[in-house]
Amino acid sequence: MIVKIKNQKALWLILPVFVLVAFSSLIPLMTIVNYSIQDIFDVNNAYYVGTDWFREVLADPRLRDSLVRQFGFSASVLLIEIPLGIGVALMMPKSGRLASLCLVVLAVPLLIPWNVVGTIWQIYGRADIGLMGSALTSMGFDYNYASDPVDAWLTVLVMDVWHWTSLVALLCFSGLRAIPAAYYQAAQIDRASGWSVFRYIQLPKLKNVLVIAILLRFMDSFMIYAEPFVLTGGGPGNSTTFLSQTLTKMAIGQFDLGPAAAFSLIYFLIILAVSYVFFTTITQMDKER
Amino acid sequence: MAEIKLASLAHSYQTSPSAPEDYAIRQMDHVWEQGGAYALLGPSGCGKSTLLNIISGLLIPSSGHVLFDGKEVNHLSPAERNVAQVFQFPVVYDTMTVYDNLAFPLRNLGKDKATIDKRVREIAAALELDSDLLRKANNLSADDKQKVSMGRGLVRDEVSAILLDEPLTVIDPSLKWKLRRQLKRLHQQFDITMVLVTHDQLEASTFADKIALMYQGQIVQNGTPQELFEQPAHTFVGYFIGSPGMNFIEVSLHDGCACFAGLSVPVEPATYDLAVNLGSSNMKLGIRPEFVRLHEQSQAGALDTLVTNIEDLGSYKIVTVEVAGQPIKARIEEDDWVPTGRVYLSFPLPWLKLYADEYLVKAV
Numbered sequence: 001m002i003v004k005i006k007n008q009k010a011l012w013l014i015l016p017v018f019v020l021v022a023f024s025s026l027i028p029l030m031t032i033v034n035y036s037i038q039d040i041f042d043v044n045n046a047y048y049v050g051t052d053w054f055r056e057v058l059a060d061p062r063l064r065d066s067l068v069r070q071f072g073f074s075a076s077v078l079l080i081e082i083p084l085g086i087g088v089a090l091m092m093p094k095s096g097r098l099a100s101l102c103l104v105v106l107a108v109p110l111l112i113p114w115n116v117v118g119t120i121w122q123i124y125g126r127a128d129i130g131l132m133g134s135a136l137t138s139m140g141f142d143y144n145y146a147s148d149p150v151d152a153w154l155t156v157l158v159m160d161v162w163h164w165t166s167l168v169a170l171l172c173f174s175g176l177r178a179i180p181a182a183y184y185q186a187a188q189i190d191r192a193s194g195w196s197v198f199r200y201i202q203l204p205k206l207k208n209v210l211v212i213a214i215l216l217r218f219m220d221s222f223m224i225y226a227e228p229f230v231l232t233g234g235g236p237g238n239s240t241t242f243l244s245q246t247l248t249k250m251a252i253g254q255f256d257l258g259p260a261a262a263f264s265l266i267y268f269l270i271i272l273a274v275s276y277v278f279f280t281t282i283t284q285m286d287k288e289r
Numbered sequence: 290m291a292e293i294k295l296a297s298l299a300h301s302y303q304t305s306p307s308a309p310e311d312y313a314i315r316q317m318d319h320v321w322e323q324g325g326a327y328a329l330l331g332p333s334g335c336g337k338s339t340l341l342n343i344i345s346g347l348l349i350p351s352s353g354h355v356l357f358d359g360k361e362v363n364h365l366s367p368a369e370r371n372v373a374q375v376f377q378f379p380v381v382y383d384t385m386t387v388y389d390n391l392a393f394p395l396r397n398l399g400k401d402k403a404t405i406d407k408r409v410r411e412i413a414a415a416l417e418l419d420s421d422l423l424r425k426a427n428n429l430s431a432d433d434k435q436k437v438s439m440g441r442g443l444v445r446d447e448v449s450a451i452l453l454d455e456p457l458t459v460i461d462p463s464l465k466w467k468l469r470r471q472l473k474r475l476h477q478q479f480d481i482t483m484v485l486v487t488h489d490q491l492e493a494s495t496f497a498d499k500i501a502l503m504y505q506g507q508i509v510q511n512g513t514p515q516e517l518f519e520q521p522a523h524t525f526v527g528y529f530i531g532s533p534g535m536n537f538i539e540v541s542l543h544d545g546c547a548c549f550a551g552l553s554v555p556v557e558p559a560t561y562d563l564a565v566n567l568g569s570s571n572m573k574l575g576i577r578p579e580f581v582r583l584h585e586q587s588q589a590g591a592l593d594t595l596v597t598n599i600e601d602l603g604s605y606k607i608v609t610v611e612v613a614g615q616p617i618k619a620r621i622e623e624d625d626w627v628p629t630g631r632v633y634l635s636f637p638l639p640w641l642k643l644y645a646d647e648y649l650v651k652a653v
Binding site for chain 1: 438
């Protein structure tokens, strides 16, 4: 008989990670769950309220509005940044010094901290001292992001495109470089048109990096906070107030911890659900036949 | 359909090549006739694929001309040359079905549906892909992907030539044999010039009527499989074709004989005279292991040697003997007498070749 020696001391090695994750994620998350189902005044005065907070926030028009705005924003961001990123990657030089230069230039916006990006665009868009603002005004456009909701929205959108399209472009560039030359040669032999090469070779080969790009851009844009907060402060009115800002106002501004906790759980679940559905759909598509 | 002619063609991947070593293809002339089945055989890195890409137009040669039916095509694209090419590793359009993959080159030509359908089904049947036509190419096995890849090359019937760049390398051995037969059959059926690049001599000789053997960027011999075996024009041909390769012994020429280490082997007088006139100091004697005779008893003109090794390869054996420090291999059949220890060696005159500066000395 073979005696199996049980030695599971290696499990101790994952203890540090476990402790770290517990302190940074699990315990805070559980605290939020705790807050979302109780009304807590102080340590000795906590009352169980069940799903009351959840019902309250779901009925709150302010949150509903910013949720709709948030979906609109993320959808716009994806619709612009993904095709634009692919386009930029396709147009980049394939190798040589010029390619390195392009990579460096593309990486610059990614290195700038979020709130600095907000500040840059806040000044850039001003009609008196900002280059873009004064240029637009002198061309006769009535541009003012501080008072016109459409202008504010567009500015936030353009800012995000400026900040993050590079990420998509860099991912796509690496994906394009990984396509073996034989594919292009075969396409040439088969007399494929430029569009066919893109549609049947480049796009399918980019699929994996695009899934990553879409997921990253969806999650990031859905949680956007610092840039619009610095640029417009959520205004004019509530036109650029996105979910995270509404939530912060509720939790820290008004100290409504119960509803805020309930809503952050819903927020979390939305991101999780959308990402999960998207990812599973894409991976399932591969398995057909 | 076309005759393919290469005229003083040379190619280098460097911008300013100087030495002959800088060239992937050294200056050469070559003709592939219309409708032939040809093989381009050679070791890895000898320039086979480069030559093929030059013919198909994926690569523009540094100098010289590529002529299709006498017309220069140097600067025409692969589409304008109307060639089909199959690559070493499977190239399939992942998102398309097998059917769409095969139909793709025809659709790009603007053929009508019925013609495409007929042609695709014909090729699919020949490659035994009929049951997979509606599957996505991405989900096929590597073998099947390569079959699809080959099918796309074969599906167009009005091409000038079909170029195959080691298409069977990644295929399972048992299937390889079948596909080789299929290729041969398709060639006979459609009468299209086909050039098969390979490093496998068996593949080359089963497929091709004529084999061009490449070595260091040059075609060193172009001939039938039999010619390559019996009359290697270059020592490399002797070494590369056959298993094991030809025996070579460095010799000097004296008194109508090739001499080495105090021994002398008589050679054909005409060849001898020609070789002496060349005045080369690099003289080699070559004989295939298949033609080396082994004797139990001493004979006139036979060399006295010792057996150093015997390899049993199933249906035949390879006997290695040593002659004055030089190993010589001889191939004997399964039921031949197996020598041990002392053995006497003789070389039949017709199979004894003389090489000056690596090239065959041949009296016409």
